Amino acid sequence: MLDGAIAITSSKETTNSAPDDSALIRRIASGDKDAFSVFLNRYLSAMVAFAQRYIGNRSDAEDIAQEAFTRVWTHADSWRETGASPRSWLYRITHNLCIDELRKKRPLLEEHDVVSDDTPEKQLTQGIDEQTLRKTINELPDRQRSAIWLSAYHGLSNKESSEILGTTIEAMESLLTRARRSLRERLQLDQQGNL
Amino acid sequence: MNSSSKTYHDRSIGENEAQQLLDTYGGDSANWPPECREALVQAIAGSSVLQKAQRTASQLDALLDEHRIRETTRSQSEHIAQLAAKIMRELPAQKPVGAKKDPANQRVRFTLPDLRSWWPAPVMAAALVAVVVTFLPSEQPMSNNIELAFEKWAWEDVTAQSLAPDSGTEIDDDMDVLVGLWQDG
Numbered sequence: 001m002l003d004g005a006i007a008i009t010s011s012k013e014t015t016n017s018a019p020d021d022s023a024l025i026r027r028i029a030s031g032d033k034d035a036f037s038v039f040l041n042r043y044l045s046a047m048v049a050f051a052q053r054y055i056g057n058r059s060d061a062e063d064i065a066q067e068a069f070t071r072v073w074t075h076a077d078s079w080r081e082t083g084a085s086p087r088s089w090l091y092r093i094t095h096n097l098c099i100d101e102l103r104k105k106r107p108l109l110e111e112h113d114v115v116s117d118d119t120p121e122k123q124l125t126q127g128i129d130e131q132t133l134r135k136t137i138n139e140l141p142d143r144q145r146s147a148i149w150l151s152a153y154h155g156l157s158n159k160e161s162s163e164i165l166g167t168t169i170e171a172m173e174s175l176l177t178r179a180r181r182s183l184r185e186r187l188q189l190d191q192q193g194n195l
Numbered sequence: 196m197n198s199s200s201k202t203y204h205d206r207s208i209g210e211n212e213a214q215q216l217l218d219t220y221g222g223d224s225a226n227w228p229p230e231c232r233e234a235l236v237q238a239i240a241g242s243s244v245l246q247k248a249q250r251t252a253s254q255l256d257a258l259l260d261e262h263r264i265r266e267t268t269r270s271q272s273e274h275i276a277q278l279a280a281k282i283m284r285e286l287p288a289q290k291p292v293g294a295k296k297d298p299a300n301q302r303v304r305f306t307l308p309d310l311r312s313w314w315p316a317p318v319m320a321a322a323l324v325a326v327v328v329t330f331l332p333s334e335q336p337m338s339n340n341i342e343l344a345f346e347k348w349a350w351e352d353v354t355a356q357s358l359a360p361d362s363g364t365e366i367d368d369d370m371d372v373l374v375g376l377w378q379d380g
Contacts, residue, residue, distance in 0.1 A: 031289050040282060045275050049266060066282050073286055133262055152259040153266070177219040180255060184218070187258070189251045 021086035029076035040069055043087065046154060047094050053149050054098035055105075056138075064101060068094040084163040091156070091164045095146065128187055136186050143167075144179035151176055208238040213245050222253030 019027075019038065027035035047068055051061035071093050079089055137145055143165060150161040162172035183189075208216070208231065216235055220226045227235055239245040 033283070033286070036286070037279075037283060040279055044279050044282075048275065048278070053266075062278050066278070066285070069282050070285075070287065074289060128258060130262060130265070133258060148259070152256075153263045173219050177215055180218045180221070180252070184251060184255055187255075189254050189258075 022081065025072075025076050025079050025086045028073060029079070036069075036073055039072070039086070043090055044069070047090065050091065050149065050154060051094055051098050053153065054095075055101055060101065064094060064097045067097055085160065088156075088160045088163040091150070091154075091160075092166075095164055099142075133187070136183060139186070140179055140182055144175050144182065147172060147175035148179045148183070208234045210238070210242060210245060213238040213242075214248050217245075217248050217252040221256040222249045222251070223256060 019035070021039070021042075024035045024039045028039060044065060047065040048058075048061050051064040051068075052058055055061050055064065068090060072090060079086060083089070084092065137148060140148065146165055147161060150156045150164060151158065156164070158169050158172045158176070162169045165172065165175075167175075213235055216227065216231060220228070224232060224236060239249050
């Protein structure tokens with residue numbers, strides 16, 4: 001399920017020669033730009049993709065990703081070893097920036113719907129086109145949508161996802177259950193028969 | 196994926212619970228929590244309804260997975276490298292090294308906040324109290340003389356004489372005194 005997940009490798013999955021995220025954050029906190037560059041290249045794609053799913057606009061998503069990494073740079077000393085992983089912390093910063101941006105843009109987005117730009121719509125193998133799937137996901141309540149993105153699209157564990165959304169693992173699992181059930185029903189997968 | 200701390204070793208799973216687990220973790224048994232995997236496999240093996248539910252869950256997995264890979268592939272453009280360079284170029288200055296705290300000491304900072312940064316609060320509060328005490332207008336809108344005259348008018352004269360005929364003259368006189376005192380200040 002998670003193969004092909006590029007640039008979202010967790011610190012545990014990195015090779016032996018690559019510094020883990022905690023070590024990088026400690027170095028970033030002491031002003032090490034090389035460490036920041038490693039951290040940036042490790043997660044920038046994932047953060048842009050994550051923000052774009054929220055905002056629906058590539059340019060704004062890149063701005064949000066830049067702001068998120070800038071905050072990591074300026075606030076690295078406030079990351080706590082005993083708390084969430086650096087990756088969860090970064091996702092949470094990005095998530096909160098997206099929420100702020102959405103609050104500003106909500107009326108506009110409701111008028112025009114959230115449509116990803118510059119992407120030709122293609123039919124997926126289940127007979128459902130990308131736009132339908134994206135629209136169905138976007139119609140989910142905010143937290144259910146976030147749960148699906150973090151879990152299914154970014155391959156994060158339920159523990160990490162719960163840290164990002166500021167909830168418990170049990171609540172995170174409940175969000176996932178309701179989100180997947182809604183998707184299954186709205187996409188009418190039950191009626192499509194077998195694979 | 197992590198799971199909550201439910202245990203399934205000592206009991207079987209009903210259809211509703213199995214459906215809920217499939218909704219949570221998808222149709223791929225590799226993603227099911229180890230503590231419920233065996234019980235869920237057994238439940239599915241014994242129910243055609245759950246077998247169909249597993250296929251549907253797998254369909255949703257495949258759909259999300261395919262969409263994710265397409266989106267991820269699209270986001271891997273060379274533009275990301277340009278964005279990374281831009282972020283590096285535009286990095287603001289960090290706080291001065293002397294003002295930074297070692298991340299290893301964060302717990303100490305959390306439990307013992309820097310009280311030195313709080314000093315303006317009590318100073319400002321004390322100044323505010325001093326201003327209020329000094330400049331707040333007195334709560335005596337009338338002088339004592341006026342109050343006494345008013346009481347006299349209201350209780351002694353009026354109550355004693357209001358029922359008497361032609362008592363209005365004395366009351367009017369007292370009111371004149373009252374107004375005079377008021378004007379004198």
